[in-house]
Amino acid sequence: MTDRKAQLAANLAQVEDRIASACVAAGREREEVTLIVVTKTYPASDVRILSELGVRDVAENRDQDAAPKAAECADLPLRWHFVGQLQTNKVRSVVGYADLVQSVDRSKLVTSLSAAAVRAEREVGCLIQVALDAEENGRGERGGVGPGGIEELAALVADAPGLRIDGLMTVAPLTGPYAGRQRAAFERLMDLSTDLRRAHPAANMVSAGMSADLEEAVAAGATHVRVGTAVLGVRPRLG
Template sequence: MSDRRAELAGNLARAEERIASACAAAGREREEVTLIVVTKTYPASDVRLLHGLGVRHVAENKDQDAAPKAAECSDLDLTWHFVGQLQTNKVRSVASYADIVQSVDRLKLVRALSAAAVREGRELGCLIQVALDAESGSAGRGGVPPGGIEELAAAVDGSPGLRLDGLMTVAPLEGPYAGRQQAAFERLMEFASGVRAAHPAANMVSAGMSADLEEAVAAGATHVRVGTAVLGVRPRLG
């Protein structure tokens, strides 16, 4: 086993232990939570090693890094998540490899994603990114204010080539939920329940990262996005 594979295997095992423990504490089955490994800034070779270790969901946040990496790993059975803020001029590229776009935050982006998905002959899963700090006048980590969720959800649900999968958030750094990750994620779950009432198939809730995955699992998240805890902190590419 290579040093890097051994490092990733150990990190992955510890992340899995954390998720399993959080599920047990919350009275949930481990199978209810999907681990997405955020491979941004790390090379395709790491993606291949992770795949060999059983990882099937990976996430990227910049198209210029993600597109060549996805192409290099196109022979692997992976689900690619795009989690970064997405400019409409990058949509056509992202639609060619991403399976799920987790950062849908405006109607213009919905229209662009729909056109690109139809052009590519693909169906793109979409999550509405919710800015839980927007009600306090800030949306520093991206997303739509809670009041705009239903309009965007309906737009995605009614757009050719798109599939409404659910909601996503990043724990706010400002506003009433700053430093209160579990409360933030519980609030997201309330919004998710409202979305599911109108769109029953939209049952995905993506929340929690390396530092706060336990709080996300406790709140009910179905997917956690973990980067540093799996890939480690080391000199990065680019």
């Protein structure tokens, strides 16, 4: 086993233990939580090793890095998640490889994603990115729509050809009423998910929690956690 593979295997085992322990503490089954490994800034060789180690879900946040990496790993049984703020001029490229876009936060993006998905003859899953640092109908500092905008945006996705409404995503806010209160933030997201499922019963995906706060996300009820640093190590600086 190469040094890098051994390192990733050890890190992955530690994260797996954390998720399993969090599930036990929350009275949940381990199968209820999917680990998404955030591979941004890391090479395709790492993605290949992760696949060998059993990882099936990987996430990227910049199309210029993700597109060539996904192409290089096209032979692997992976689900690719796009988690970054997405500009409409990158949509066509992203739809070429992303199975899910977790950062849907405006109607113009829904229109672009739908057109690209139809053109590519693909169905793309969409999560509404919720900004818990925003006013009810505002926008967040790091993207996302305020809670008051979820219903309208979800309806747009559900009606858009080539798209599927799968659920909600959030990033623990750095400002506002939930700053430093990850568990409360994730519990709020779960309440919003309950509201969403009244209109869209199949939209039961809740993506929340990262390396530092995955336990709080599991405790609140998240179905997916997005972990980068704890698996891959401290990120190299981008030039």
